[in-house]
Amino acid sequence: MKFSALILSAAVAALAAAPAFAADLTVVFPDAAAEGRIMVAVFDSAEAYQAGRPVKAAQLDAAAGETRITFDDLPDGDYAVRAFHDLNADARMNTNPFGMPTEPFAFSNNAVGNMGPASWDRARFPAAGSVEQTITLK
Amino acid sequence: MIPSRRAFLMGAAALSAAVATPEMTRAAAALNAVAELKADWALATRDVAADAPRHALRLIHGRAPSGLEGVLYRNGPGRFRRPGGSATHWFDGDGLMRAFRIQDGQATLEARFADTPKRRTETELDAVVTPGFGTRGDARARVGSNDDANAANTGIMPAGDRVWALWEGGSPLAMDAADLSTQAFVTLRSDLKGMPFQAHPRRGPDGSIWNVGAAGDRAVIWRLNPDGGLNQAEVLRLPRASYMHDFTATDRHLILVMQPWLFETQTTPIINGLVWRPEAGTHVMVLDKDDLSRRRIYELPGFFHFHLGDAWAEADGTIRFDVAAGEDPRFAVDGARVLVEGQGTVPGDPATLALITLRPDGRAEMTRSNAVGEFPQSDPRRRGLKRRLTIHTGGETRGRPLPTGLALQDWETGRSEGFTFGRHQVVEEVLFAPKPGATAERDAWLIGPSINLDAGRTELHVFDAARIADGPVVSWAADFALPAGFHGAWVG
Numbered sequence: 001m002k003f004s005a006l007i008l009s010a011a012v013a014a015l016a017a018a019p020a021f022a023a024d025l026t027v028v029f030p031d032a033a034a035e036g037r038i039m040v041a042v043f044d045s046a047e048a049y050q051a052g053r054p055v056k057a058a059q060l061d062a063a064a065g066e067t068r069i070t071f072d073d074l075p076d077g078d079y080a081v082r083a084f085h086d087l088n089a090d091a092r093m094n095t096n097p098f099g100m101p102t103e104p105f106a107f108s109n110n111a112v113g114n115m116g117p118a119s120w121d122r123a124r125f126p127a128a129g130s131v132e133q134t135i136t137l138k
Numbered sequence: 139m140i141p142s143r144r145a146f147l148m149g150a151a152a153l154s155a156a157v158a159t160p161e162m163t164r165a166a167a168a169l170n171a172v173a174e175l176k177a178d179w180a181l182a183t184r185d186v187a188a189d190a191p192r193h194a195l196r197l198i199h200g201r202a203p204s205g206l207e208g209v210l211y212r213n214g215p216g217r218f219r220r221p222g223g224s225a226t227h228w229f230d231g232d233g234l235m236r237a238f239r240i241q242d243g244q245a246t247l248e249a250r251f252a253d254t255p256k257r258r259t260e261t262e263l264d265a266v267v268t269p270g271f272g273t274r275g276d277a278r279a280r281v282g283s284n285d286d287a288n289a290a291n292t293g294i295m296p297a298g299d300r301v302w303a304l305w306e307g308g309s310p311l312a313m314d315a316a317d318l319s320t321q322a323f324v325t326l327r328s329d330l331k332g333m334p335f336q337a338h339p340r341r342g343p344d345g346s347i348w349n350v351g352a353a354g355d356r357a358v359i360w361r362l363n364p365d366g367g368l369n370q371a372e373v374l375r376l377p378r379a380s381y382m383h384d385f386t387a388t389d390r391h392l393i394l395v396m397q398p399w400l401f402e403t404q405t406t407p408i409i410n411g412l413v414w415r416p417e418a419g420t421h422v423m424v425l426d427k428d429d430l431s432r433r434r435i436y437e438l439p440g441f442f443h444f445h446l447g448d449a450w451a452e453a454d455g456t457i458r459f460d461v462a463a464g465e466d467p468r469f470a471v472d473g474a475r476v477l478v479e480g481q482g483t484v485p486g487d488p489a490t491l492a493l494i495t496l497r498p499d500g501r502a503e504m505t506r507s508n509a510v511g512e513f514p515q516s517d518p519r520r521r522g523l524k525r526r527l528t529i530h531t532g533g534e535t536r537g538r539p540l541p542t543g544l545a546l547q548d549w550e551t552g553r554s555e556g557f558t559f560g561r562h563q564v565v566e567e568v569l570f571a572p573k574p575g576a577t578a579e580r581d582a583w584l585i586g587p588s589i590n591l592d593a594g595r596t597e598l599h600v601f602d603a604a605r606i607a608d609g610p611v612v613s614w615a616a617d618f619a620l621p622a623g624f625h626g627a628w629v630g
Contacts, residue, residue: 087328094329097373098353100283102331112259112280115269115406138282 022073023127027081028134029060029067032104036087038062038137042071043080046120055079063089080123081108085137104137178591179540180480182564182622186216186234192248195238195598195614202243202612203583205574206600208630210238210585211301211315212566213294214623216251218478222265227272227407228474232257233291233303233311235318236620238587238598245598245614250318252290252303252311255280269406272474283332284308285323293337293625295347297366301627304337306351306383307408315629326360326368333358333371337625338384340448341521348387348427350394354401355379359392359430372430377421381412381467386446386459389522392425393449393459395494398440399467409471416440416466422494422502424457436502438494442467447514450524455498460528460549462489462512463504469539477539488512488534491547509547509554510534513567513625517579526550527579527603529568533558540622541565544586546606555607563597564589569628570603580604583611585628589619596620 029038041054048055056074060066062085084093084105094102108125111118125133215231218224225231233252238245251257256268259280268287269275281287290311293304302310302324309323309332325331334351341347345364350357355378361370380396387393398418403411419440426432442464449459465486473484491511495503511530526548533542533556544565545556559565568586576582584601596619599610 096330096333097358098333098356100332102329105282112282112286114277114279115281118282 021076021128023076024070024072024130025074025079025081025127026068026070026130026132027083027108028132029062029083029085029137030134031136032062032067032085033087034065035063036085036089038067038083038085040069040081040083042074043082043120044074044077046124049080049082049120049123054082074127076128077126078124079108079127080120080125081133081135082117082123083107083135083137106135106137108133108135110136176481178561179538179564181591181594181619182540182589183215183218183228183231183477183480184619184621185219186249186251186620189251190247190249190618190620192237192239192246193616195245195247195616197245197612198597198615199613200611202240202245203600203602204243206571206583207241208571208628209240209315210569210571210587210598210626210628211294211296212236212238212587212623212626213252213291213303214566214621214625215289215291216249216621217257218266220260220263220265222263223267223276224478225266225270225273226475226478227270227409228477229291230266230268230270230273230289230407231291231478231621232260233289233305234620234623235294235301235303235313236623237315237318247596247598247616248318249620250313250320252313253320254288254290254311255286256289259286271408272471273407275406284334285332288323291624293339294627295339295366296627296629300366302366304335304339306336307334308332310335326362327371330358330368330371335360336383336385338445340385340387341518342387342427343389343522348392350382350385350392352376352382354404357382357394359425361427374425374430377423377435378418380421381408383444384446386449387427387522388449388451388457390427390451391449391457392427392430393446393457394423394425395443395446395461396421396423397442399442399470409467412467414442414467422496424496434500436496436500438502438504441465441492441504442470443489444470445512445514447528448516448521448525450520450522452524457496458493458549460491460493460514460547461504462514462530463492463506464489473539483537484539487536491528491530493549507547507552507554509545511545511547512541515567515569517570517572517582518628519572519577520579525579529570529584529603531565531567532556533565544568544584544601544606546584546603557601557606557609559588562590562592564591564622566623567625568601569626571600571628571630574630586626587623589622590615594619 038060042056043049107118107123111122216234288308290303339349347362379401447460468486531541543558
């Protein structure tokens with residue numbers, strides 16, 4: 001009795017914490033080289049995207065063959081993903097002497113910017129239920 | 139009838155005003171300009187729809203000299219206009235690599251577009267959208283890095299079994315030398331990915347390859363091994379942020395000619411950020427190849443240029459090189475726009491050849507010749523070494539773009555001799571092709587294409603450097619015209 005009440009209350013708490021609908025976002029980097037790690041950041045609004053404040057972030061151990069990650073239970077809505085391949089695993093996006101990135105990077109929708117990073121408008125995608133973004137790091 | 143017809147036309151006008159953007163209108167105008175061939179030279183900036191597979195050229199004059207075997211690779215813009223928007227500047231068309239192959243007395247021609255991200259995006263959108271040297275581009279552009287805007291359309295460097303299609307603001311693009319298929323952008327070292335590699339690399343007498351990549355007042359100096367692998371790259375701070383398309387070198391020095399066309403704002407297209415300040419003069423920086431921190435600056439009155447000839451140093455330390463010098467950048471800003479419009483008048487006077495002398499005591503002189511000329515080239519057996527001769531295009535007249543002949547300048551005698559095809563030919567850059575086993579400077583063929591405007595075809599001509607005024611020793615013709623290219627390389 002006590003046990004099932006506990007389960008029930010946990011379930012209620014979970015329901016209360018999560019919105020009525022949740023999305024599972026899977027991000028895949030099928031062409032990534034097997035070295036270093038892939039840094040992935042997920043954003044849930046134009047403001048957060050602009051400010052670089054991810055709602056979720058992860059590192060994939062690309063050297064060990066990890067090229068896929070799923071972010072569970074995101075509230076339904078619009079998202080954008082930024083990723084870069086930290087080839088030398090120094091936790092920085094390396095640049096050439098003139099400031100251009102030398103490590104592969106990409107955005108959701110494989111969006112490309114216009115004289116800079118891809119904008120929220122180009123990178124955003126709706127997430128509801130199970131969604132997958134296949135991204136080519138370049 | 140008349141009122142209803144009028145109403146219909148007005149309705150159509152209102153509709154087109156609502157639907158047609160100014161960009162579409164300009165694109166249509168550009169398409170029409172070429173269709174109507176408003177200027178007799180407009181073929182020089184025609185659009186090529188697709189790659190041209192290798193095919194035999196037809197012999198139209200003379201015969202191929204025995205011993206002349208090799209490939210003339212040439213690069214230049216091949217597509218400017220698309221229905222949804224067009225390049226508005228000669229330097230912003232898609233790179234079209236051409237190979238003229240000469241073997242067993244026969245010649246063939248093929249041309250293949252550099253398969254760049256820019257071209258892929260613009261093919262998909264059916265619009266030129268990417269900002270460039272003089273083309274504004276628009277909000278549909280996809281430029282996440284400089285190589286996304288790389289037109290790979292300016293020069294070519296042979297590198298083993300590849301040719302590198304060169305631009306000036308980004309990486310070389312490797313293409314297969316055998317079939318001109320695109321491979322990939324070249325990264326010479328992982329931490330230098332995307333660093334600019336300009337379109338005029340220069341080989342030293344020892345075979346090493348030097349080049350510059352500039353961004354405002356900073357430059358990378360590239361030193362490559364003869365096979366194209368990286369030997370060294372060093373980043374320098376320059377004394378001014380000058381537009382540099384070319385540099386030159388002696389066997390011991392690198393020479394950066396910093397004209398008073400200065401980057402004052404970072405914007406696109408590039409020309410919008412450049413300001414012409416002739417009163418600031420032209421500064422020439424000479425660097426020691428073995429120690430780039432050893433440098434000296436010479437001052438000259440301000441002049442405009444794109445192209446320099448190979449330099450040499452004399453026993454007393456005097457350095458000399460030639461330049462195709464103009465008065466101002468009006469051609470680069472407006473003339474190159476007129477070229478793509480296919481009609482109109484090119485402002486300013488054509489460039490003339492001049493010899494620059496840098497004295498050991500720090501004085502610099504510029505001696506102008508009377509020779510109208512562009513695309514200066516010289517004997518590859520004398521790279522960085524003392525020479526007398528410069529081959530260059532010529533015959534350009536005020537107001538009308540593009541050369542109609544070629545001439546050989548002898549700096550020792552001051553004499554110029556040449557050959558003029560006439561206004562029905564657009565003459566492209568001409569290169570020295572040394573005769574096998576020969577060493578004298580005039581023991582060379584001079585090879586370059588032209589566009590025969592009357593016949594509507596590209597031709598390939600070979601001259602004997604010892605008898606240039608006699609005209610071509612052999613000429614071949616394609617049965618169609620490719621637009622004018624910029625720069626080439628002869629692989630004998």
